[in-house]
Amino acid sequence: MDETATIGGEQRAHEPADAFVSASASALVAALARRDFSSRELLEAYLRRVERHNPALNAVVALDAERALAEADAADGALARGEPVGPLHGLPVTVKDTLETAGLRTTAGAPPFADHVPERDADVVSRLRAAGAIVFGKTNLPAFASDAQTYNDLFGTTNNPWDLARTPGGSSGGSAAAIAAGLSALELGSDLGGSLRLPAHFCGVYTLKPTYGIVPQRGHIPPPPGTLAMPDAAAIGPLARDARDLDLCLSVVAGADAERAVAWRLELPPPRGDSLAGYRIAVWLDDPYCPVDGEVTAVYARLVAELRHAGARITDGVQPVPLAEGHDIAQRLIQGSVSPWLPDDAFHALLERAAAATADDDTPPVRWARNVTQRVREHEVAAEQRLRLRAAWADFFRDHDVLLCPVTPTAAIPHDQTPDVDARIISVNGSSRPYGDQFAWLQAVGIAHLPAAVAPVGLTSGGLPVGVQIVAPYLEDRTAIDVAARIAEVVGGFQAPPGY
Numbered sequence: 001m002d003e004t005a006t007i008g009g010e011q012r013a014h015e016p017a018d019a020f021v022s023a024s025a026s027a028l029v030a031a032l033a034r035r036d037f038s039s040r041e042l043l044e045a046y047l048r049r050v051e052r053h054n055p056a057l058n059a060v061v062a063l064d065a066e067r068a069l070a071e072a073d074a075a076d077g078a079l080a081r082g083e084p085v086g087p088l089h090g091l092p093v094t095v096k097d098t099l100e101t102a103g104l105r106t107t108a109g110a111p112p113f114a115d116h117v118p119e120r121d122a123d124v125v126s127r128l129r130a131a132g133a134i135v136f137g138k139t140n141l142p143a144f145a146s147d148a149q150t151y152n153d154l155f156g157t158t159n160n161p162w163d164l165a166r167t168p169g170g171s172s173g174g175s176a177a178a179i180a181a182g183l184s185a186l187e188l189g190s191d192l193g194g195s196l197r198l199p200a201h202f203c204g205v206y207t208l209k210p211t212y213g214i215v216p217q218r219g220h221i222p223p224p225p226g227t228l229a230m231p232d233a234a235a236i237g238p239l240a241r242d243a244r245d246l247d248l249c250l251s252v253v254a255g256a257d258a259e260r261a262v263a264w265r266l267e268l269p270p271p272r273g274d275s276l277a278g279y280r281i282a283v284w285l286d287d288p289y290c291p292v293d294g295e296v297t298a299v300y301a302r303l304v305a306e307l308r309h310a311g312a313r314i315t316d317g318v319q320p321v322p323l324a325e326g327h328d329i330a331q332r333l334i335q336g337s338v339s340p341w342l343p344d345d346a347f348h349a350l351l352e353r354a355a356a357a358t359a360d361d362d363t364p365p366v367r368w369a370r371n372v373t374q375r376v377r378e379h380e381v382a383a384e385q386r387l388r389l390r391a392a393w394a395d396f397f398r399d400h401d402v403l404l405c406p407v408t409p410t411a412a413i414p415h416d417q418t419p420d421v422d423a424r425i426i427s428v429n430g431s432s433r434p435y436g437d438q439f440a441w442l443q444a445v446g447i448a449h450l451p452a453a454v455a456p457v458g459l460t461s462g463g464l465p466v467g468v469q470i471v472a473p474y475l476e477d478r479t480a481i482d483v484a485a486r487i488a489e490v491v492g493g494f495q496a497p498p499g500y
Contacts, residue, residue, distance in 0.1 A: 093135055093136070190220060244485055250335065279312065280402075302458060328445035
């Protein structure tokens with residue numbers, strides 16, 4: 001870690017804030033406004049939590065404690081003087097180490113950026129600060145945010161607080177682990193092919209991948225620092241312990257960037273329903289293309305039964321788009337979009353691999369080579385197919401308000417750092433499945449640019465959390481968030497991992 005904060009640890013009497021570190025961000029903001037405890041007291045409580053729990057988790061990889069404590073004191077002073085305050089005033093937060101933070105290094109978990117200290121905050125970090133949040137640390141990720149597990153050569157491996165032998169997921173794995181373990185009040189992560197949603201599911205917390213394009217991405221790495229273009233389907237979004245916190249954060253970070261704000265305004269519609277029974281809920285919980293483990297489907301079966309008992313209107317077995325088709329289009333567009341930022345030698349090696357492969361070779365390495373090096377014509381064909389998928393989703397949402405579907409086939413998997421990623425497997429119902437199956441349900445949704453929340457809905461028989469993906473219509477992010485909150489009222493919301 002860049003800095004170790006020692007605030008007296010267990011040797012001093014803890015302020016009342018210690019009892020509230022696992023509360024929702026919304027509750028903490030309200031308590032700060034009432035001056036139940038100070039921003040400094042709350043920040044010191046989180047720093048003590050990091051000092052106590054982070055050595056085993058390795059979720060937080062950089063601290064900016066000195067500056068954060070000074071900002072907390074300033075926030076407390078402003079509140080005491082009755083000055084106007086923002087919606088996150090005095091709230092200590094952390095952000096994924098892909099988001100540039102002025103004066104604090106931003107590495108993306110990659111050695112080439114080990115010494116990268118930005119002069120300017122990412123746009124979303126700037127918006128957090130403008131709303132009164134205090135950014136006190138950065139959280140871990142796989143190198144270049146490019147894996148479903150969280151480990152890298154700079155900071156090592158992040159562990160899942162539910163089981164240290166398992167991964168918290170990736171790429172926002174440090175983010176999800178920090179929120180689950182109560183090391184931060186709120187977190188910002190990012191998601192291209194599932195990097196918010198998979199870790200939220202593995203760690204038992206809430207997240208939202210916002211509608212593509214409504215949250216500015218300037219200052220996110222990758223792509224390399226200073227790049228203006230962003231990968232297709234990428235988004236930045238919150239992780240939290242309560243569904244309502246997703247809306248609180250979204251209200252702060254969403255909106256046109258500076259260039260477009262001259263003429264554009266973002267006014268997201270309210271939720272479609274005003275009660276659980278007011279929603280038309282479709283469920284699609286398994287598919288032969290990417291089977292879901294019985295431990296996970298058992299949790300979903302209980303969820304559906306309890307929602308029905310609570311009065312929800314549910315339609316089973318609805319399939320808005322073919323899962324295989326959605327996943328295939330996603331891989332072609334997402335993998336193609338990262339092509340410009342690959343080193344020339346790596347790109348040319350992929351050209352050679354694609355050229356040498358036989359026409360019937362669809363193994364992951366060859367598929368990756370073909371997608372990264374595809375012709376413009378091939379990319380445009382995939383783009384047209386994506387528009388047809390979006391049209392199918394739009395038709396679906398005329399008759400349904402949300403879709404509940406899996407996040408990924410299993411609960412949190414054991415650490416597997418086999419160097420050849422394509423040699424890794426996961427176990428589903430006792431059978432070996434490709435490692436890439438973890439992304440099918442996530443990417444089939446994300447490539448359509450739809451908002452998707454993840455809500456924790458129960459535990460497997462082995463005590464691992466299970467989340468469900470809540471997909472809403474384009475630009476109707478608040479519908480996904482509201483359904484997540486109403487599900488919590490039925491099956492219970494966030495549960496802290498044992499020992500935290």
